Amino acid sequence: MPELPEVETSRRGIEPHIINRKIGDVVIRQYKLRWPIPKSLPSKIKNHKLIQVARRGKYLLLNFDHAGTVIIHLGMSGSLRICTASTPVGKHDHIDFVFSNRKVLRLTDPRKFGCVLWTKQAIEEHKLLSKLGPEPLNDEFNAEYLYAQSRKRNCAIKSFIMNSHVVVGVGNIYASESLFIAGINPKRKAGSLSKLRCEKLVVAIKQILDDAIKQGGTTLRDFTREDGQPGYFAQQLRVYGRADEACSECGKPIKQITQQSRSTFYCTSCQK
Numbered sequence: 001m002p003e004l005p006e007v008e009t010s011r012r013g014i015e016p017h018i019i020n021r022k023i024g025d026v027v028i029r030q031y032k033l034r035w036p037i038p039k040s041l042p043s044k045i046k047n048h049k050l051i052q053v054a055r056r057g058k059y060l061l062l063n064f065d066h067a068g069t070v071i072i073h074l075g076m077s078g079s080l081r082i083c084t085a086s087t088p089v090g091k092h093d094h095i096d097f098v099f100s101n102r103k104v105l106r107l108t109d110p111r112k113f114g115c116v117l118w119t120k121q122a123i124e125e126h127k128l129l130s131k132l133g134p135e136p137l138n139d140e141f142n143a144e145y146l147y148a149q150s151r152k153r154n155c156a157i158k159s160f161i162m163n164s165h166v167v168v169g170v171g172n173i174y175a176s177e178s179l180f181i182a183g184i185n186p187k188r189k190a191g192s193l194s195k196l197r198c199e200k201l202v203v204a205i206k207q208i209l210d211d212a213i214k215q216g217g218t219t220l221r222d223f224t225r226e227d228g229q230p231g232y233f234a235q236q237l238r239v240y241g242r243a244d245e246a247c248s249e250c251g252k253p254i255k256q257i258t259q260q261s262r263s264t265f266y267c268t269s270c271q272k
């Protein structure tokens, strides 16, 4: 599933190709995504200029010159790339945004859990975005904030940091990894963390996401690849997917448990 670092890498990869270009055409081949693509979308954005590709959480926001926004979510399996209109269309290529420089922004989504919506609303008031917590890499996500939010919360700290009302973009893999770096047991009650441990966790989350974005930006993705395979980057993971392997810190076997029907990996010795 595309996580925040992949979405941010997509944003950085596609923006230079299409910024300040007008939409010449919109080709919709499949309307039925998680929510239907609005039939009126082409008429809303044709001949309008894209002024920015922004991101909020895992939503990509194509901001147009007439104060409207196309909201894109990649769902479970979506990816975006830059191609041309003559690039052969695959079975799961659901929508093309054709720009005036003849470049095409193409959405591929085999499982169709993504979405493409249009809004003229102030984006922070849109129902999909209005209740989102702060961006993990922004200053407003800090130890004081996490400490204050977690008081009296009895849920496990792993579930807490994966809650998008608390902070956006900490997916299942990054939750396990950041708790390992911070030395925090994923089952610990959120409300039991000291301020110092909140600080460690905030630093770990920022570090792991930042590293993933840097890696995505420098290593792999070519957004103009003709084959259009997503090619998400495989980060060096320290605990995730390493059940029974030796912990890199203490050598004890990494334990795998299930929390809220998601796999969690941690070291019973290093994480308290």
Ligand SMILES: [Zn+2]
Pocket (backbone or CB within 6 Å): 247, 248, 249, 250, 251, 252, 267, 268, 269, 270, 271
């Ligand atoms: Zn260990």
